[in-house]
Amino acid sequence: MKAFVTRLMQFAVGSLGAALLNLLTIPVITFFISPEEYGKTSMFMLAQTLLICVIYLGYDQAFAREFYEYPNKKKLFSTAIVVPFLFSGIVIGLMCYFAKPISAFLFGSDMYYHAVYLIAASIPFLIFERFLFLYVRMQNKALEFSLFNIIVKFSILLCTVLFLLFFPHTFITVIYATIIGQVIGDTILMLRNVRILYMSPVKTDPDLYPRLAKFGLPIAAATVIYSMFVVIDKLFIRYFCDFEQLGLYTAAFKIASALLILQTTFSNFWVPTAYAWYKKQKPMHYFKLVSDSIMFLIAILFMGLLLFKGVIMLVLSPEYGQAQYIFPFLCFYPLMMTVSETTNLGIVFLKRSSLNILVSIIALIVSVGLNLLLVPTYGAIGAAIATGSAYIAFFLARTYFSMRIWKGFSVKTHMMTTLLLVVAASLNSMIHTVWLISIINVAVLLCIIIIYIPLLRTLYRSYYAKRQQSISHEKGIEA
Structure with missing residues (x-):
C-alpha cells in the first residue's frame, strides 16, 4: 500500500505541476487579449484536439495494452509508432494543400494560412510526445514522467508570456507561442529518450502489426x-453565435478543466x-474501492469549484465575468472521464474496444441533439449544458457495456452523486444571488x-488495521 501511494504521489507531482502551469496561462492570456480574440484562439485548440484524437489511430492504446505482454519494449515502441x-x-x-480554406474556417479569414502550416509541422512532435510519455508511464517511472510533463507545460507558458510581451496582443501571437513552446518542450523530451527513438525496419516486428x-x-x-x-x-x-461567446465558453472550459489535475x-x-x-x-x-474513492474525491472538488467560483473567476479579466455561469456543467467533463476509467474495465480487460464506438455514438447523439436545441437560444450556457449532459451519457454508456460483459460492481452511489451534482450545476447556472447559491452548494x-x-x-478501518499491523511488526522486531 505504501508503494502504491508513493507512486500515485510521484505521478501527482507532474500532473499537478503541469495543470497549474496550464491554468496560469489563463490569466496571462485573458489579461492581454479580448474574449473575441480568445474565441479565435479556441478554434486553434479545437484543431489541435481533433489532431490529437485522430492522429494516433488507436496505436497508442494498443501499445499500452501490449506493454506488459510483449517482452521487447523497444521493439514494441518502434512497431507501434510506425503507422x-x-x-x-x-x-x-492535406493540411498544407487546404491551408487557406482551413484558416478561413478556423479564424474567419484565409490570411492566417501560415498558422495552419505551423500546426501541421507540430504533428510529428505530438506523436513522439504521446508515445514517449506512454513508454515512461508504463514503466512506472513516475518522477521522470512528472518532470517532463512540467518541462513541456513550462515551455508553453514561458513562450506565451514572452510573445505577448513583445508582439501584438492577438490570437495569432498565442498560437505561435503555444506551438513553439510545445516543440521546444518535446525536443527536450526526445533528446532525453534518443536511444528509444532510433528506429529501423529491423527493429520492428511485422507479426505484431x-x-x-485489431485492438487499435x-x-x-x-x-x-x-x-x-x-x-x-x-x-x-x-456557427450560431460569435467569437466573443466562444471566448467566454473557452475561458469557462479552462476553469472547469482544473479538475483535470x-x-x-x-x-x-x-x-x-x-x-x-x-x-x-x-x-x-x-x-x-478505488472507483468509489475517486468518485467521492472528484465530487468534493467539483463542489469546491462551485463554492468558490466567485474567487476563482478573479484570475480572469473582468471582461470574462459571465464565464462563472457557464463552467458548472463543464465540470462534468473531467468528472465523468475520470470515474469512467474505473467502470469501463470490462471493455479494456476483455479487449472489446469495438464497444467504444457505440459509446461514442451515444454521447455524440446526445451532444448534437442538445446543442441544436439549446445553443441558438442560450448561447454558451446552452453549449455547456449540452456538453455536461453528453459526458454523463458517455459515462453511463461506458459503465453499462462494461458491466454487461464483466462481473463488475455496484455503481448506485455513483448514480446518486451524479444526480446531486446535476442539480447543483443547474442551480449554479441559473441563480446569481451569492448567499443563496452558497447555502445550496453547502447543502x-x-x-x-x-x-x-x-x-x-471502510478506508479508516483499512488504514487503522494496517497501522496496527505495522506497530505490531515494529514491536516484534524490537523484542
Whole structure:
C-alpha cells in the first residue's frame, strides 16, 4: 500500500505541476487579449484536439495494452509508432494543400494560412510526445514522467508570456507561442529518450502489426466519433453565435478543466495499476474501492469549484465575468472521464474496444441533439449544458457495456452523486444571488459526504488495521 501511494504521489507531482502551469496561462492570456480574440484562439485548440484524437489511430492504446505482454519494449515502441507516423504524412500534406480554406474556417479569414502550416509541422512532435510519455508511464517511472510533463507545460507558458510581451496582443501571437513552446518542450523530451527513438525496419516486428491494428483501429474509429463529440459544442457556438461567446465558453472550459489535475494524475497511475491487478486476479472489491474513492474525491472538488467560483473567476479579466455561469456543467467533463476509467474495465480487460464506438455514438447523439436545441437560444450556457449532459451519457454508456460483459460492481452511489451534482450545476447556472447559491452548494456537499460515510469508514478501518499491523511488526522486531 505504501508503494502504491508513493507512486500515485510521484505521478501527482507532474500532473499537478503541469495543470497549474496550464491554468496560469489563463490569466496571462485573458489579461492581454479580448474574449473575441480568445474565441479565435479556441478554434486553434479545437484543431489541435481533433489532431490529437485522430492522429494516433488507436496505436497508442494498443501499445499500452501490449506493454506488459510483449517482452521487447523497444521493439514494441518502434512497431507501434510506425503507422501513426506514416499517417501523419498524409494529414500534413492535406493540411498544407487546404491551408487557406482551413484558416478561413478556423479564424474567419484565409490570411492566417501560415498558422495552419505551423500546426501541421507540430504533428510529428505530438506523436513522439504521446508515445514517449506512454513508454515512461508504463514503466512506472513516475518522477521522470512528472518532470517532463512540467518541462513541456513550462515551455508553453514561458513562450506565451514572452510573445505577448513583445508582439501584438492577438490570437495569432498565442498560437505561435503555444506551438513553439510545445516543440521546444518535446525536443527536450526526445533528446532525453534518443536511444528509444532510433528506429529501423529491423527493429520492428511485422507479426505484431495485426495485433496492434485489431485492438487499435476500433479505438481509432471510436476516437474519430469521440473527437466530433469533443468539438461539436465549439462548432455550434461558432456557427450560431460569435467569437466573443466562444471566448467566454473557452475561458469557462479552462476553469472547469482544473479538475483535470486529478483526472490526469489518476489515469497515469491507474492504467498500469489496473492491468497489473487484473493479471494478478485481485478481488473485485479492490476495484470498487478505488472507483468509489475517486468518485467521492472528484465530487468534493467539483463542489469546491462551485463554492468558490466567485474567487476563482478573479484570475480572469473582468471582461470574462459571465464565464462563472457557464463552467458548472463543464465540470462534468473531467468528472465523468475520470470515474469512467474505473467502470469501463470490462471493455479494456476483455479487449472489446469495438464497444467504444457505440459509446461514442451515444454521447455524440446526445451532444448534437442538445446543442441544436439549446445553443441558438442560450448561447454558451446552452453549449455547456449540452456538453455536461453528453459526458454523463458517455459515462453511463461506458459503465453499462462494461458491466454487461464483466462481473463488475455496484455503481448506485455513483448514480446518486451524479444526480446531486446535476442539480447543483443547474442551480449554479441559473441563480446569481451569492448567499443563496452558497447555502445550496453547502447543502449538496453535505449530502455527498453523508452518502459516502460507509466508504470513509471502510478506508479508516483499512488504514487503522494496517497501522496496527505495522506497530505490531515494529514491536516484534524490537523484542
